[in-house]
Amino acid sequence: MMSKWVYGFGNGKADGTAKMKALLGGKGANLAEMSQLGLAVPPGFTITTEVCTYYYANERRYPPELEAQVAAALATVEATVGARLGDPANPLLVSVRSGAPLSMPGMMDTVLNLGLNDRTVEGLANQTSNLRFAYDSYRRFIQMYGDVVLGVDHYLFEDQLDDIKRNRGYSLDTEMTAADLQELVKRYKAIVASETGAPFPEDVQAQLWGAIGAVFGSWMTARAVTYRKLQDIDEKMGTAVNVQAMVFGNRNEDCATGVAFTRNPSTGEKLYYGEFLVNAQGEDVVAGIRTPQPLTIAMQAATGSKLPSMEEVMPAAYRELAAVFDRLEAHYREMQDIEFTVQDQRLWILQTRSGKRTTQAALKIAVDLAQEGVISQAEAVGRIEPGSLDQLLHPTLDPKAERVILAKGLPASPGAVSGKIVFDADEAERQADHGEAVILVRIETSPEDIHGMHAAKGILTSRGGMTSHAAVVARGMGKPCVCAAAGLAIDYKLQRLSVGGKELKAGDEITIDGSSGEVMRGRVPTVDPQLSGDFATLMGWADQVRRLRIRTNAETPKDARTARRFGAEGIGLCRTEHMFFEGGRIVAMREMILAGDAEGRRAALAKILPMQRQDFIELFEIMAGCPVTIRLLDPPLNEFLPHGEAEMAEVAKAAGIELAALRRRASELDEANPMLGLRGCRLGILFPEIYEMQARAIFEAAIDSERASGEAVVPEVMVPLIGTARELALIKQRIDQVAAAVAKERGGQLHYQVGTMIEIPRAALCADQVAEIAQFFSFGTNDLTQMTLGLSRDDSASFLDTYMQSGIYPADPFTTLDVDGVGALVELAAERGRKTRPDLKLGICGEHGGDPATIAFCERIRLDYVSCSPYRVPIARLAAAQAVMKAHAERD
């Protein structure tokens, strides 16, 4: 059997369908589909991706049958159009375009008007009675072909165009006369001859094969190769080539061209939406030189346009177009973005594809389509990009507002906000108390800054990555944050910052956009988020599909309430250390750290106990009926000590301790690599009284809270930084003792679980042993990523960009779980843990818990829940639903 290398379309027929994207590329398959639907698609043919594969497997030679098949397909097109390629009397013009199965930058794009030469241009002029049109088409062809096929620098052509315009005193291209364009064609051909050493090809077959070769050649340009490597796209996929008859919207006043959406892409409203121009080319609509006209009378009214609509100007073509809209939307079951041209009163459809839209529109369209019965509810759930929901939950910059961008950093926590610059947490609190909106600007933040971060409207740092302290805490609080703003130099002493030669001082207003990472001068207006009913509807549908439970990382009542409102089903990570910075607690905490013995530590901890108990009572009440996982103290103790000299002196004085003693203790606690030092359960082993106090606060709160509300409370006590089973066994023993003591003292019944973070690689490797003690695992993927990759999240900002650009990591491993490395360890730990304890509860509580790609991985390895910051809960709910659908699809 002879291979079929070429697939024709047009005239209500086609050899291919929309399903044949792998063979025909996206564009070719869609053209075939529309043709099959009987739509007026300019006829043409597609040379398949298999030709590309053959070409590279055979030293850039084509299959022997190709030439004949192309000739035959071309003949069909000629017959359909009633014109012949290269016929001086009645020339057929074609476009040649690449079309890979996946859209890919770096490939040859388009050559238009192919088939023109010194003779056919005269034929076109005669045929259209438009010499200027013919030569304008010709010069455009030479320029495009010269650039993309022959590799002549396009600036050379533009220079000549500008030269003629300058000599004639023109300001617009449209002022050029037919004679000017004839002159320009002459000059263009001279450029090609001198640059390539050969005249511009007059032979139309040579033109055609040159363009086809250029498309296949562009598959292997360095840029395309790199892109595929980065995107992990198979090189063998290949590209197709589409050859299609030209139609023109710019021949005369009976011609027009336009772009339309089947629904409003901004709001999602079910109304045709689009623009068109009479006697114009496609690029004129978007170029903004002429003002496009509205498509419909309704739109004309809505936009207040003074220009007549297509519905009025070309009623027949419009009616035909409206019918096409309905046909295509029904066929593709999705809002379509359609390009069309009217040539001599006849409508041609050039392209259809899913229309881009705002998140708000996407929600409305998906819900509407489901309610119209066009798609299922599950399909509607699958139509929304989970990450896009962020836009709906946070204020955004007013798109119309002007802005002066000072710097760009990492978009660390979404939302846009303005405020006065403050360099200090205490000052932030003070000013916020006086009703000022402030942005806390720090080199980096530490737990000591928490109160200032709470008080500020937003946070800006000059250092730290997407999972730096500032970023993590800000996301937890749902506050906008920009980290590692490039070129930002902060001087605390002089209370000013400099960036790009500009200086700002404390009190100056700035605006930050945590969704884009932009830092702007002054106050840029923002738009508040509005959650539509469609949001709730879609979330409800998602909840019916998903299997994973969604919990939140929260420790304050405010965050816990926010998360509940967004649909969190419990707390997956309550970081108790965040509770130690407020008010009198930090004083007691420091007293504890400075105490010389266990007795002294116990005395200080006794002061914290009632406050900590009250914290838990509140959380248990807000999360009534839901699980609450409480992580015992984790950070190194010196995070609780003051740092600068002045601050030290102040604290020493306030606490009535010697400055020297404070300084000595701080220096004792100073560590070369604090991430890997004395923290987590190591504190619990060395100073058992700390965890004993915390366990007591948890258990007393559980009994009190259960007694008050009648609602059962089952706290999950989580021990951080476990490396060996024995560490956990020693600590669990003490927790159990405290539980027994509290139950006896308070006369209540206690139900609780003790489990561990899996965040040290060793714990993952020895999960079988750890699971003998632990009743649940929560993968702390932040630290697990740091240790497994040997990559400090605070220090990697300086090279992680280069790493991603070089394809070493496909994405930021602190945002999307590194499935090959960290994921392998998580999977291994889950397996080994479940082997020991089949009902082991498994969750993830790192920053990754709110990342859709990571959630898909969690679904695949069948974790029980993910936990993320409150503002990511809706994203996680949606992503979890999509993960189930994806897993089903992969299984089928």
Added chain:
Amino acid sequence: MMSKWVYGFGNGKADGTAKMKALLGGKGANLAEMSQLGLAVPPGFTITTEVCTYYYANERRYPPELEAQVAAALATVEATVGARLGDPANPLLVSVRSGAPLSMPGMMDTVLNLGLNDRTVEGLANQTSNLRFAYDSYRRFIQMYGDVVLGVDHYLFEDQLDDIKRNRGYSLDTEMTAADLQELVKRYKAIVASETGAPFPEDVQAQLWGAIGAVFGSWMTARAVTYRKLQDIDEKMGTAVNVQAMVFGNRNEDCATGVAFTRNPSTGEKLYYGEFLVNAQGEDVVAGIRTPQPLTIAMQAATGSKLPSMEEVMPAAYRELAAVFDRLEAHYREMQDIEFTVQDQRLWILQTRSGKRTTQAALKIAVDLAQEGVISQAEAVGRIEPGSLDQLLHPTLDPKAERVILAKGLPASPGAVSGKIVFDADEAERQADHGEAVILVRIETSPEDIHGMHAAKGILTSRGGMTSHAAVVARGMGKPCVCAAAGLAIDYKLQRLSVGGKELKAGDEITIDGSSGEVMRGRVPTVDPQLSGDFATLMGWADQVRRLRIRTNAETPKDARTARRFGAEGIGLCRTEHMFFEGGRIVAMREMILAGDAEGRRAALAKILPMQRQDFIELFEIMAGCPVTIRLLDPPLNEFLPHGEAEMAEVAKAAGIELAALRRRASELDEANPMLGLRGCRLGILFPEIYEMQARAIFEAAIDSERASGEAVVPEVMVPLIGTARELALIKQRIDQVAAAVAKERGGQLHYQVGTMIEIPRAALCADQVAEIAQFFSFGTNDLTQMTLGLSRDDSASFLDTYMQSGIYPADPFTTLDVDGVGALVELAAERGRKTRPDLKLGICGEHGGDPATIAFCERIRLDYVSCSPYRVPIARLAAAQAVMKAHAERD
């Protein structure tokens, strides 16, 4: 069939043998064996470990048959001795001792003279015509039994003994008369009655079962339980109880007691060696109150003793004893440590066991025994504890010298040395240049101190663990080092240190012992190491057995030569960064770091190139014919920048750069967790010119060196800190390009390999991918341990002791590989790597490379080589041989 719970021995017969240690315990099995050999062992019986197991499985009850079996065994003993337990006319006295299969502290030890009561004591007095002896035996029995069986505090007894001595004006126990001892027995019985509420048991059967119960009870004391947990000893093993007839060396002048070795335990010479005392008990020989007499005439002459030898005083017993020595050494095929007693001219053997000895003696004895044909060469190899060789390679403190210990730290690098205190590396170099012996004393060291460490005789730090910079470098240099000396406070400004209330200043002399961790005031005399021919012989035998190759970690010619002399078979780790601190290099290095662009960096690196090339030429020449693995630059760049303000200013001035620029760059490079930051291959990705220079230096040196010597050089280029295969691929590509360029320029042939350190957990997990690029893996177990355990080696000193005491880690994981965690990862990486590339070369180059337990693991998983610091090469050679033997034994 009735269970046999009791095994008798004595009278030239025994129910058991030396092989039955699990059932009879070590002591019981040995007594049975000697009895079987026909030696004069006082008769007795062993109650088996199975009784212990039964006892704990059955609520502390004995098997029903036990009582009858004990009675029968006792009757046999009575018949053999010709006396009866409790017979007032002719009383048998017995000892009761515990005896577990493995020696275990915390267990009940011994009760002697059991069977004495108010009536039998009189019988003993009559029989021996020695009232004083009888009552002395009685009071000793009450005290021992009261203490270990009845739980009476032994101080109460000692108080009464002291009281009588004080009242009578005695200074020695021996001055006490029979009447005094009778009075003492009365007081002792009163103490027991008042402390236990019951009279001291007169019933000898009650005495016997009380002692047996005490032995079994002691199996479960907290101390024994903890010890077993720490040593991972199975609780079900249980202990045996030995009941044995007493013999006395202190009845009269025809009695004697002594301790002897079959060879000299200090030198290994083949001469009987021992001491004895007439009319004395075993404890008198070791107590030092009476001066013991030499065993032989030869020993009398050698030691210049004025006292007559046993050979002269008791010639018959001596001849008998000498025969026993030969018999036992031949039987056990090992130098024996023997306890004996002569009672009324009759020789009794009480114990034999392998004798403890110095390392020097151990070597000589093992080699001699092999050459005498007693043991095989392999057995000789197995007899030496590899770690003990350290003693032979380094100076040790003169054991006779007095010492004032100031502090104790970690024994970080063995050897003892004295010198003047110097607090600064430059000053150390200056003084060393003037011929002073100095000890460099630092809070901790950094690569900037290398020249000072080279100049100093030893290094003392107040911080840092066994694998801190100071420790690692010092071991590499073979210099004594004590780290983290407790309580040592160093004040650089005042140039003094204080410890335990004492102050020392720069210039004061101290002595450090890196084998014990002790820091001493003044100059303590030391003894130089001497390597005997036995050492070389045994090493040669070890080399015939081992499979693992032994390489060394070295970068200086001196270290490389030392390692070769010790038998290293190549370099496994040459840390190139150590080459960047000397002379003008550090200046060029800083220039490179401060350069604003690649061009500036290249210019600075060009200055280093010829020096680096020369380094490699030297190493290739010293290691002629052996592989040399060169690790490319690894540490963070700011390790090369000055730190203090003063030093910064100095450097800035010297280099002609602005202080502000230097400060800015240093602060840019400052990291929160430098271990996980911009270092290793990340530098190679960001600044490719660095590795390009290093690769060029390596390849140029290889060609030049091969050309000069005619010896093939195959450098192994090792890329550090690889996390993903793509990192290595990108860097290998550049290395290959440099190699091709150098080969072309110099017109030579280049053979080389490119491989990687596996030191990031991710690289281990993805070893299958990494092995697609890497031709060898070298496990960097220092960093791999830090990351897998989440444990900074510099920061863990503060809690690692507690961790080991709590049994969380059985040993320091930076000394002995954590097999469960890190080992699992190494094994997994080895498997996955070999799957991709079956001939993948695998080695280990962390500090663990010189640790015997780790070497056994490396043998088990069939690595190709281990690499360790020069002074550990002999240890590694021996350990590798023993690992093979162990693996064989486990397979059989």
